Amino acid sequence: MSNDGVRVRFAPSPTGSLHVGSARTALYNYLFARHHEGVMVLRIEDTDLKRSTSAHDASIIRDLAWLGLHADEGPNTGGAFGPYRQSERAGIYEEAVQRLLAEGWAYPCFCPQELLDERKQQQLARGQMPKYDRTCLALTPREIEARLAAGERAAIRFRVPVGDVTFVDLIHGPITFSSDVIGDFIIKRTDGGYSYNFAVVVDDASMKITHVIRGEDHVTNTARQMMLFEALNEPAPRYGHHSLILAPDGSKLSKRHGATSIGDFRKMGYLPAAMVNYLVLLSWHPADEREKFSLDELVAEFDLERVSRSPAVFDVQKLNWLNGLYIRELGVSELQDLIAPHLAEAGMEFAPVQRETVAEAVQANLVVLGDAPQYASVFTDRVDLASCPCSEGLFTPGADVVFALAREVFGTMSAEYLPPPQAKELLMQVVALAKERGIKGKSVYHPLRVALTGREEGPELFYLIGGLGKTVLIARLEEAAAYVVERGPKQGVDS
RNA sequence: GGCCCGUUCGUCUAGCGGUUAGGACACCGCCCUCUCAAGGCGGAGAUCACCGGUUCGAACCCGGUACGGGCCA
Numbered sequence: 001m002s003n004d005g006v007r008v009r010f011a012p013s014p015t016g017s018l019h020v021g022s023a024r025t026a027l028y029n030y031l032f033a034r035h036h037e038g039v040m041v042l043r044i045e046d047t048d049l050k051r052s053t054s055a056h057d058a059s060i061i062r063d064l065a066w067l068g069l070h071a072d073e074g075p076n077t078g079g080a081f082g083p084y085r086q087s088e089r090a091g092i093y094e095e096a097v098q099r100l101l102a103e104g105w106a107y108p109c110f111c112p113q114e115l116l117d118e119r120k121q122q123q124l125a126r127g128q129m130p131k132y133d134r135t136c137l138a139l140t141p142r143e144i145e146a147r148l149a150a151g152e153r154a155a156i157r158f159r160v161p162v163g164d165v166t167f168v169d170l171i172h173g174p175i176t177f178s179s180d181v182i183g184d185f186i187i188k189r190t191d192g193g194y195s196y197n198f199a200v201v202v203d204d205a206s207m208k209i210t211h212v213i214r215g216e217d218h219v220t221n222t223a224r225q226m227m228l229f230e231a232l233n234e235p236a237p238r239y240g241h242h243s244l245i246l247a248p249d250g251s252k253l254s255k256r257h258g259a260t261s262i263g264d265f266r267k268m269g270y271l272p273a274a275m276v277n278y279l280v281l282l283s284w285h286p287a288d289e290r291e292k293f294s295l296d297e298l299v300a301e302f303d304l305e306r307v308s309r310s311p312a313v314f315d316v317q318k319l320n321w322l323n324g325l326y327i328r329e330l331g332v333s334e335l336q337d338l339i340a341p342h343l344a345e346a347g348m349e350f351a352p353v354q355r356e357t358v359a360e361a362v363q364a365n366l367v368v369l370g371d372a373p374q375y376a377s378v379f380t381d382r383v384d385l386a387s388c389p390c391s392e393g394l395f396t397p398g399a400d401v402v403f404a405l406a407r408e409v410f411g412t413m414s415a416e417y418l419p420p421p422q423a424k425e426l427l428m429q430v431v432a433l434a435k436e437r438g439i440k441g442k443s444v445y446h447p448l449r450v451a452l453t454g455r456e457e458g459p460e461l462f463y464l465i466g467g468l469g470k471t472v473l474i475a476r477l478e479e480a481a482a483y484v485v486e487r488g489p490k491q492g493v494d495s
Numbered sequence: 496g497g498c499c500c501g502u503u504c505g506u507c508u509a510g511c512g513g514u515u516a517g518g519a520c521a522c523c524g525c526c527c528u529c530u531c532a533a534g535g536c537g538g539a540g541a542u543c544a545c546c547g548g549u550u551c552g553a554a555c556c557c558g559g560u561a562c563g564g565g566c567c568a
Binding site: 175289313393443 | 497498499500501502505506507508509517518519520528529530531532533534564565566567568
């Protein structure tokens with residue numbers, strides 16, 4: 001299919017930070033636009049002045065940038081179809097309202113809210129579909145003028161035409177709505193504000209949007225919007241509605257389910273590449289069975305026809321898996337920079353040589369960058385052999401010899417901290433010397449680990465040797481040796 | 496209440512009339528390893544929501560029901 005001049009838009013309301021659901025919508029739009037070498041427009045739908053803030057506006061833009069989803073046109077980038085904030089487009093909406101009014105597609109309505117509510121209750125009581133009864137459609141121009149002159153405030157309603165509205169959804173296929181169920185809806189409120197559906201249509205039309213990709217919560221709006229396009233004599237875009245994201249309990253994903261905004265995930269230390277990869281997989285699947293994709297690969301392969309129609313449960317486990325995968329792919333210096341803020345936040349400071357060691361040592365364990373302090377703590381924690389159940393490991397036969405040998409070898413260190421390759425050499429020396437004395441394998445590694453860290457698990461020993469520091473290394477070996485002498489070889493085994 | 500949409504392992508999904516219903520996460524086991532991870536290998540896990548129909552044959556097509564979700568107000 002030819003999609004010449006594809007123009008899509010992502011249109012968030014700045015009433016909160018970027019939600020994972022919205023981010024996925026943005027991603028699908030971005031991928032679709034890029035795939036067809038089209039344009040993505042960012043439009044800020046800030047008509048709800050009470051809840052919209054410029055702080056949210058800014059954070060959404062920042063989060064999109066963080067994900068790598070750059071719009072071609074938008075409030076910050078500019079473009080030929082601006083302004084890109086709805087709050088700055090009142091004139092455009094008003095002009096459209098006047099046009100519809102002049103052409104008989106719309107009419108003023110003076111019905112007070114209380115009356116509307118009352119009629120709705122009556123209709124409901126009779127088991128009818130609540131729908132505006134068109135009282136004000138009967139008003140003559142003279143009556144309208146008189147009431148306006150008398151200072152009465154009017155809302156503007158769209159005169160819904162009869163007949164079905166059918167469209168072929170890009171994801172779901174044909175969907176039909178009967179206009180019988182759609183009452184004459186308001187396009188401009190008595191307070192002067194323009195309704196959501198109306199503003200969206202005027203914007204999509206004037207911004208020459210060709211494809212609207214959005215959440216399924218908008219399917220029913222589509223019928224109204226298509227009527228509006230027809231009335232405005234503008235070609236309607238094609239629509240694609242993707243499913244919504246659910247929480248593990250099957251309900252709508254919300255704050256009470258924990259992290260739901262892109263900002264939350266960024267702070268915890270998820271990588272944008274993992275986020276994008278996870279989000280796209282939530283309801284899209286390639287023709288083969290690959291699971292890992294870069295943004296560029298997605299651009300090449302993304303296809304709305306392969307987007308699933310059923311809602312998807314947000315599964316952090318799979319996100320975690322992907323994040324770990326991407327973390328393990330990082331180069332040391334890159335990882336070092338990424339974990340630095342998390343380490344700093346935990347109050348951990350490291351010497352320059354140590355940083356590389358710590359990053360490398362911790363890499364395979366990380367699920368999120370925020371886990372770094374937890375794993376880096378082997379390098380900073382104090383060791384208290386007496387209160388450590390693992391001190392039993394210090395009494396391994398030959399351990400005292402290993403400590404002495406290590407003490408000797410580490411004493412030759414030319415610097416406080418050593419990079420991993422050099423540290424590894426030292427370890428090898430200790431291992432070789434121990435072997436000469438008939439001590440090998442587990443009997444050298446294990447007691448050494450316990451002596452140096454007071455723990456039984458942790459990164460490979462040479463990282464510890466390079467990153468703990470000569471001073472600490474020697475002090476701990478001496479402590480361990482003293483501990484063994486003091487407690488005797490049998491101690492600890494029985495307790 | 497009406498109208499729309501959806502329903503395949505716990506989760507994300509493949510499947511588009513004939514398959515031992517495939518993959519991934521999670522789970523379990525084994526290997527690797529001083530340890531924790533990572534990695535490799537393997538296992539278990541789905542009466543394809545249900546009931547009818549069409550067909551020689553249905554997860555795939557049709558109808559209904561149930562359940563879930565969305566929108567309107």
